[in-house]
Amino acid sequence: MKTRNRIIGVVLVLIAATGLQSCFVAKKYQTPEIEIEDQYRNISTTDSTTLAQMPWEQLFTDAKLNNLIQEALQSNLDLLMAVERVNAAEAYFKQGRMGYLPTINLSANGGNYELSNNSLSGMSAGGNGPNYENYQLNGSISWEADIWGKIRSNKRAFQAGYLQSEASRRAVESALVANLTSAYYQLLALDAQVEVAEKTVTTRKESLETMKSLKEAGRVTEAAVKQTEAQLYSTQILLSDLEQNVVLLENTISLLLGKSAGNIERSTLAEQTIEIALKTGYPSQLLRNRPDVMAAEYGLMNAFELTNVAKSNFYPSISLSATAGLESTNFDDWFDSGSIFSNLIGNLAQPVLNSRRVRSQYEAAKAAQQEAKYNFKKSLLTASKEVSDALYSYEAEQKQYEIRLKELEALQQAVVYSEQLLNSAYQNTTYLEVLTARGNALNSEINTIDSKFKQLNAIVELYLALGGGWQQK
Numbered sequence: 001m002k003t004r005n006r007i008i009g010v011v012l013v014l015i016a017a018t019g020l021q022s023c024f025v026a027k028k029y030q031t032p033e034i035e036i037e038d039q040y041r042n043i044s045t046t047d048s049t050t051l052a053q054m055p056w057e058q059l060f061t062d063a064k065l066n067n068l069i070q071e072a073l074q075s076n077l078d079l080l081m082a083v084e085r086v087n088a089a090e091a092y093f094k095q096g097r098m099g100y101l102p103t104i105n106l107s108a109n110g111g112n113y114e115l116s117n118n119s120l121s122g123m124s125a126g127g128n129g130p131n132y133e134n135y136q137l138n139g140s141i142s143w144e145a146d147i148w149g150k151i152r153s154n155k156r157a158f159q160a161g162y163l164q165s166e167a168s169r170r171a172v173e174s175a176l177v178a179n180l181t182s183a184y185y186q187l188l189a190l191d192a193q194v195e196v197a198e199k200t201v202t203t204r205k206e207s208l209e210t211m212k213s214l215k216e217a218g219r220v221t222e223a224a225v226k227q228t229e230a231q232l233y234s235t236q237i238l239l240s241d242l243e244q245n246v247v248l249l250e251n252t253i254s255l256l257l258g259k260s261a262g263n264i265e266r267s268t269l270a271e272q273t274i275e276i277a278l279k280t281g282y283p284s285q286l287l288r289n290r291p292d293v294m295a296a297e298y299g300l301m302n303a304f305e306l307t308n309v310a311k312s313n314f315y316p317s318i319s320l321s322a323t324a325g326l327e328s329t330n331f332d333d334w335f336d337s338g339s340i341f342s343n344l345i346g347n348l349a350q351p352v353l354n355s356r357r358v359r360s361q362y363e364a365a366k367a368a369q370q371e372a373k374y375n376f377k378k379s380l381l382t383a384s385k386e387v388s389d390a391l392y393s394y395e396a397e398q399k400q401y402e403i404r405l406k407e408l409e410a411l412q413q414a415v416v417y418s419e420q421l422l423n424s425a426y427q428n429t430t431y432l433e434v435l436t437a438r439g440n441a442l443n444s445e446i447n448t449i450d451s452k453f454k455q456l457n458a459i460v461e462l463y464l465a466l467g468g469g470w471q472q473k
Helices: 002-019 063-075 077-097 120-124 150-216 222-256 283-289 291-312 357-423 431-466
Strands: 103-114 131-145 317-328 340-349
Touching: 063 077, 063 150, 077 150, 150 222, 150 291, 150 431, 222 431, 283 291, 283 357, 291 357, 357 431
Parallel strands: none
Antiparallel strands: 103 131, 131 317, 317 340
């Protein structure tokens, strides 16, 4: 009879709480309205095709580069750490999905107890430090009713946290593909510059011998010889710097590959061609193509749901708990029917005074949500800016590369003409003109190679800015 009355009381508490549910229901998340331009700056887009939808294997066709990227995706330490963060977030997400289920605990204990003669328990037992035994086996179950949507919001918050970590992993993967490709192209450019510098050193050694012969013939002075010698040394210094940069960049690529520093197998800059149309799509597509933008929105979703949780703390919590088991002071009677005990408790708790803790948590959650919203907007604006920057850089580098080719051709011809005039003892031609022409030609050739690298790198940056690099075939 008493048990039935207790159950009825618990049911009445739950019914009363359900009637109060209209006071607060957890809100559902909606993507905030953020004004997005229809077109990128100075770009006229006519369809939704975007470079981001293309797997990196199709964009970067160098077989040796592809092997390096595959290796990095398997062993890069930053990416492996990102994967572990995903695993941790997934564990919490699984926990959040089980929030609706009750908590069940089992315990067993037994022992011999001796009471102190001077304790209240000992004195009430007649003194003399009585000994007694007690054995207990019980199970308890507790369950909280999700009247205000607190558990649902927690579940969604854990889910958003998991999706955010997964999007962050994709962002790391995308950045890894781009960074490795950029470093690879830069290494090829350095190789080409080293080759130019080596040829120039050989040529200038020959020029130095020529100048010595011209001096002996009285055609030039000792100053001309020394100027030619100094120009040789400056080229050798340039070559040394370039060779050092090659080693340092190989070490950087080795780190991206997650292995000790060593030689990097590679092809040549001349073999690199990207003939795919550079489609950008529309700015609104960045919401689903850019992993960092997706991560920022999942961060906003997480903060939104945690605000729901914080607000639900203003309302009563409704819970039900029950305990049942066997307890006896005699081991032989432990499993006797007379040792059975049980209880059933319904609990309604309403915060009244708690040092403003609940309100402070709610206000902090709202501020965190607003910050997450600003971060989401900033990530979207940053993504749009990076696309415009990368595409403009590519177009600019393409123009500059064509001009540099013409400049290089003109300067190389100037070197040939000035040397021919000097060797033919043309009186208006001096050794200084020859040295200037040679220096200008070398700088132009180095800059032309650098311009070719920047052109390739701009494509890599555009691919990254659009959100490419994490899609699979």
